[in-house]
Amino acid sequence: MPELYRRIAIVGVLLALYVAGGAYSALLVDGPDKVALFWPAAGVALAGVLRYGLKIAWFVPAGTLLVHFFFDPVPTAFLPWSASANLFGVLAGAALLRRLHAEDMLTVRFGLAALGGAVLMSVVSAAVGTAGMLHSGMIGLEALPTAGARWLLGDLLGATSIAPALMLLLPGRTGRRWRPPAEDYAPESEQLMWNVALMASYLLMAWGGSLGGNYAMGLVALPLGVMVWSAVRFPPLQTAVASALTMLLVAGLAGFGTAGYPEASAPLDGIYLLVFLIEVAALPLMLAFAMHQQRVSAGVLKLRANVDPLTGLHNRNAFEEKVRPEIAGGSVLPMALAYIDLDHLKLINDTASHAAGDELIRGVAGVIEAHRHPEDLLARTGGDEFALLLRNCTPMVAEDRVRALLRAIEGYRCGWDGQMLGTTASAGLVTFLPGQADYAQLLSQADAACFTAKEQGGNRVCLASLDGGELLDRTSAMRWVVRIREALEQQAMELYCQSIVPLRPGMDQGRHFEVLLRLRDPRTGERLQPAQFMPAAERFRLATRIDREVITRTLGWLESHPDAAATVDTCCINLSGEAVIDEGFIGFLSERLRRSHFPASKLCFELTETSAVRDLARAQRFINQLRDLGCRFALDDFGTGFCSFSYLRSLDVDYFKIDGSFVRDMHDSPMAEAVVRSINEIAHVLDKRSIAEHTETEADRRALIALGVDYAQGFAIDRPQPMDLYFYPDGSAAG
Structure with a gap:
């Protein structure tokens, strides 16, 4: 039942918006034989059908009939034609867009596909609608081309200006791709400046129009510039909403002939105006999608550079980047660095396959993630190696917590090809105070302690100290390894x-x-x-x-x-x-x-x-x-x-x-x-x-x-x- 109520509520909202858009358009019509300059309801129809599927498309003819009944009276013979025109148009446009498989709406690909769908919708709707006007005697044959062009462009303007904003505002799926974080966009102070600039552009556009002149419509460049600013610096939703508001305002000024703007009563004037407004509505949106796609690509690359693809944890580089500032200072609370290495994973790789080993690593990562404290930082630093920074943790508490992690790993089982795979882990642990040692020294000591734990049989924790002699010997041995490798490579x-x-x-x-x-x-x-x-x-x-x-x-x-x-x-x-x-x-x-x-x-x-x-x-x-x-x-x-x-x-x-x-x-x-x-x-x-x-x-x-x-x-x-x-x-x- 909740889902049914939700669907009814959504259809009710769409129907109300459609009727409101139709009512607004009716105010711009100068007679029963005229075509509306701007049809925002087309954008509502396209957004609703694309968002929630063809099964709710019935709200389009229902809304059309309500508009004609309450706000835009037409001959009775024209009613089925008008309802059919809007319904068949939106079905054709939505079908084309779905056929193009453009699923993520915040991409240039989707924007171009949506523009193609809007064009097809407008063509079909204009063809059926003007045929109905001719059939019902609303226009003569000589007015058919002009009426068709205005119908097509009015629907297209409604689709390009209203549909993007509605699709982003309506609840539901917005696409599959990763979304950039808020810090990738402009700060709130710039957001406030932008709001002021948009309102100022509207006022200046109205004031300039009131002064008269043949080129007053050129002042639309003022809000256009503000929308370009939005496309570059803010999320696409902001640009889409600004585009919808701007088109509603400009169409109203031109349609009503207010603020000094001449009414677009001549056929060609209306067509020229519509083409101009369609470009003004579409270009900032395409730029907004392109900028968003660029941010997404940069974010995905950054994510791949910082996240281990197998486990989803931080990788070694990201862990080091986050840990270094904390280790250097800024806190007086004790910390610990744990280096965890799985025991005998090679046996699983050799006997069950590397895919099984990867699955076991993924499962162990989940175990560690589930058992770590929320303030701890976890990363996968190598093939079967993990690093864990334990914050606000004394040596005794740190050792107890790492022992608990090793017990959880020992108890974990992973099903694979009819087998139950499991492993144990060894851990090296070094405790310290921020500023006491650098990251490289701490990691070296934790790694040395982990190696000692493995040499002692594995499945245990070895606690290191910054001045531990045995572990320093181990570190010294590792340095010898570097020197030996260099000597072999350099023929020394x-x-x-x-x-x-x-x-x-x-x-x-x-x-x-x-x-x-x-x-x-x-x-x-x-x-x-x-x-x-x-x-x-x-x-x-x-x-x-x-x-x-x-x-x-x-x-x-x-x-x-x-x-x-x-x-x-x-x-x-x-x-x-x-x-x-x-x-x-x-x-x-x-x-x-x-x-x-x-x-x-x-x-x-x-x-x-x-x-x-x-x-x-x-x-x-x-x-x-x-x-x-x-x-x-x-x-x-x-x-x-x-x-x-x-x-x-x-x-x-x-x-x-x-x-x-x-x-x-x-x-x-x-x-x-x-x-x-x-x-x-x-x-x-x-x-x-x-x-x-x-x-x-x-x-x-x-x-x-x-x-x-x-x-x-x-x-x-x-x-x-x-x-x-x-x-x-x-x-x-x-x-």
């Missing part, structure tokens, strides 16, 4: 070589050496040792990339120096533990060796004992795959994980490299000497060879010879040198 990795020499005569005749890596810092020029940057590289999964770079650079150098490569017996290259689990590493190495003329049998890859024993089965498969390529293998830092030698039968390696800590201490520690002796003896039992690292002195060398160790490496032999100098001490390397 440098290769050094150190000899591995036999301790007994009659062994290998060619060069046996290890390739060592140094990093030249692109910013400072400082030469960095692996111990300074490899822990960070391994922590952030850059180690395999470094492995590939070293292999590529080493093979490239040897290939470009065939005379030096011919002297090589064994070239040892270190591999990280990450290479063992990298599924693509063997493929990379196989492809690189296939393109190289340097024999794979001269390559010996070194893997640390701790990396190998972590997963013996995987390590053995890795070693076997390298052997299938023709390469040899060494177990590096041997003895550091030494609790049992039983696993050695599972690892088919060529060399055991005795860890340098035992070599250095064997003069002062009987236990260290025993370890060196034991490793060497076990190597020989297994038909392997032993290499003693960190042979620093001649005394170390003699002791190793006495123990029967096969090879030595260290400062007692030589120091690491750049590869060019290692092979060409005289600096004669050309390539």
Whole structure:
């Protein structure tokens, strides 16, 4: 019933407006055989039918009959023609506009389509109406063209001036597109000035007309200028209303011949006037639609730049823009910044699809949005990462609130293709007072704390502090990652070589050496040792990339120096533990060796004992795959994980490299000497060879010879040198 009452009320309003428009037009008609100069009811009819559909179009003939009955008497024979003319006209115009699919009325496209519909409506209405006037004897055949033109233009003026304002004022759907916020338009002070200017233009137009003159109608340019101002600076509704009021006023002045304006009684005068007024009504409206469309486009672009399309939350840039001023100061209330990262989302992407992962992210975003406090600011900052600014929040309260968020995320389930998907999240939290730290530092600390929470198993909150040592170490490691990436991109990795020499005569005749890596810092020029940057590289999964770079650079150098490569017996290259689990590493190495003329049998890859024993089965498969390529293998830092030698039968390696800590201490520690002796003896039992690292002195060398160790490496032999100098001490390397 409420909907029925609403519809009845709407039809009643439209009918009243239609009759009022018809009554106004009747006042401008100078006789029963004359056509109205201006038919505002046409605009009411077109707006109502477009707004609420063809089913309410019956108010048009009903309103027409009421106008003729009360305000504009006509011959009885003309009544059905008049009602039909207005009905068929509006139906034709509305049908054309719907066929053009111009749905958003605040666009130039809609304005042009509406103008086309108004023209068709006016043509149909004029054709039927003037035929009725001729049939009922109201006009003769000689007056038919003039009557038709005036009818057409009068309807068209009513449609162009009245319909836009009514369509925007009537309740209901106004279009699908995003609307600009109020701040995109002129302020209230300018609005007041505009109102004064519009009223002043009306008064000046009337006063100017009262002075007389043949061109008094040119003063219509005054309100036209004010309407152009409105089109540029205000919403389209304001321009539409101003256009309707202006046309009603101007048509009245001309129709009544008041304020000194001559009455448009001559046929051509009325036609010229109508064409002029149609242009005055249409041009500001088209400009208003164009300006609105421009604002919409700019707003949509801004929205896309600031809003995450998947979740509808702020993106990283918008979050930073809003948070930075608050963090810098302006408040004394405590705050907290939380960095939330979903756990193991890659498993869902790999098993259920990325679309399922996106759906889960969207659902989790909704969970966080529903559980956050209204004053908090939430954003999606990355693939599965969120940032949350908690205002007016002490450390204890902040931690409790973030824990509650993580519990809500853990309890959320997302249905996908018959499965129920869920996840957990880790969060890093840093509390602060405004002005205590900048945004970059706070975000870095929260991110570091989140990483720590993940390392501790996930689904937990780690609370950071601005001076937390462990988290500062994490931040420092992240800075190392930046430096490593820059070094890789700028080819700042440098290769050094150190000899591995036999301790007994009659062994290998060619060069046996290890390739060592140094990093030249692109910013400072400082030469960095692996111990300074490899822990960070391994922590952030850059180690395999470094492995590939070293292999590529080493093979490239040897290939470009065939005379030096011919002297090589064994070239040892270190591999990280990450290479063992990298599924693509063997493929990379196989492809690189296939393109190289340097024999794979001269390559010996070194893997640390701790990396190998972590997963013996995987390590053995890795070693076997390298052997299938023709390469040899060494177990590096041997003895550091030494609790049992039983696993050695599972690892088919060529060399055991005795860890340098035992070599250095064997003069002062009987236990260290025993370890060196034991490793060497076990190597020989297994038909392997032993290499003693960190042979620093001649005394170390003699002791190793006495123990029967096969090879030595260290400062007692030589120091690491750049590869060019290692092979060409005289600096004669050309390539």
